[in-house]
Amino acid sequence: MKKAYKGIVESDIIRLDKKTTLPFGTHAVITLKTVIKKEEQHKIKERQLELLNKGFDLGEKLYSSREDLYDR
Secondary structure: OOOOOOEEEEOOEEEEOOOOOOOOOOOOOOOOOOOOOHHHHHHHHHHHHHHHHHOOOOOOOOOOOHHHHHOO
């Protein structure tokens, strides 16, 4: 049986918005989906795009061409 419920996570307890018809002690597999506001999504997107444009410092370049790999 598959049903969708909404609720709030409080520490290690999930409090559902509505009562369920499930018997006490029922085991369940839980998939959590966090809700992120549009403005927060925009901030995250801008931060990640800035990181992509800036790039990462990977140290000095060890080889200037592909052939340098085979000169060892």
